[in-house]
Amino acid sequence: MPELPEVTAIAVYLDSVMAGLPIRRVDVASLSVLKTADPPYTALPGRTVSVVDRIGKYLVIRTAPGPDTSADEPEIDLVIHLSKAGWVRWSSALSQTPPRPGGKGPIALRVHCGLPGEGFDVTEAGTQKRLAAWIVRDPAEVERIASLGPDVLALSRDEFAAILAGKGSRLKTLLTDQRVIAGIGNAYSDEILHTAKLSPFATAKGLTQEQVDELYRVSRSVLLDAVARLETREVATMKSEKRTGLQVHARTGLPCPVCGDTVREVSYSDRSFQYCPTCQTGGRILADRRMSRLLK
Template identity: 75%
Template structure:
């Protein structure tokens, strides 16, 4: 799942290539991804991309009428949530043939923008289709954005500590709950907790002030370092670049780069997370719930 560093890098990449240029056309291959009908997606045609940014893990593409016409609305915004398996694929020679609606391919949306012939596809792999697109006049018209917590990078230490002190939820769940704070997902929460040497099952309310200080610092350092590492990278290279920077996430069975212990995994439902027993749980191996159910 693209998280704050990847979404920030994608936004920067698209902003560099699309801002100041018109949206020549939008092709929708999967009507299911569109969560709004007014304004219609065709209203983006001939509008100029003002900027591309992010809110939490949402891509925000702002467009204005420009000087060449287009819809007269002062602002129409294309909002994209890549969810778990979505991605953006830029092309300097984007196919002019619209993708087949309802086709079996991964393309959900195609946006012709940038220099002539350029543009990008929004794709989604797998069978669980969760990618979502909104076309709105105000980002607050997107219910999911309106319900987001503060951006994780904007949180002060005091606000962060107060937030943790008000919940008995497990810290892993607090970090990834977008209603609490926006931007962190499964991968970077694993990295943050490993850096802070905290168990994913530790409860937020139980953390000492010193542990909160450490967690806050880890949160900022992990996200800042990842964002800096991805800055300026081609979109096509972001996934592989992300993997090279991970120390525990998706490294089950490999040695911890800090202590050498074996990275372990806990699985539940259709998700899993990774941790180091020596660094995070005092050597205790956490029960894998999926395996425990199988053994009953």
């Protein structure tokens, strides 16, 4: 799932190639991708991309009136949440044939901008269609954005500590709850907790001040290091670069690169997370709920 580093890098890349370009056409291929109808997606053609940025794990393409569009709408934004299997593919040879609505291919949305052939596809792999897009006058109109907690990279140490203070939630749950802290997902929460040498099942209220300090420092360093790696890559190679930078996430059964112990997994019905027993839990193997059910 694209998280803060990937969405930041995608936004930086798209901004570098799209800012100042006119939107020529928008093709909607997935019947379920658009979550709003006012303004309609047909309001985007003729407008100019002003900037591409990020809010939490949401990609925000901001547009301003073009020379042939009304100035009555000073801003209309295309907001995209890539969910679990979404991605963005920029091309200078984009097909001019609209993708077939409701087709079985991965394309959900196609945006033509700049010269003929330039633009990007928003794609989603797999059969679970969770990718979402909104056309809004202000990103705050998107309910999920309005309910986001503060961005993890915008927090001071004291603000971060105040969020954790007294909470009985497990760290894994707390770090990935976008209503509490925005930007961290399943993969980077695994990496942050591993680097900070903290158990995913530890509670926030059980941390010492030194552990809070370390968790804050590591959260920033892991995410900023990932952003720095990914920003040097084309969008097409970001996924592979993300995988090469991970130490425990999605590495079940492999040796921990820090201590050599076997990376373990805890599985739920629709997700899993990974950790190193030696680095994070004092050698204790955490209960895997999937295995617990099988053994009953």
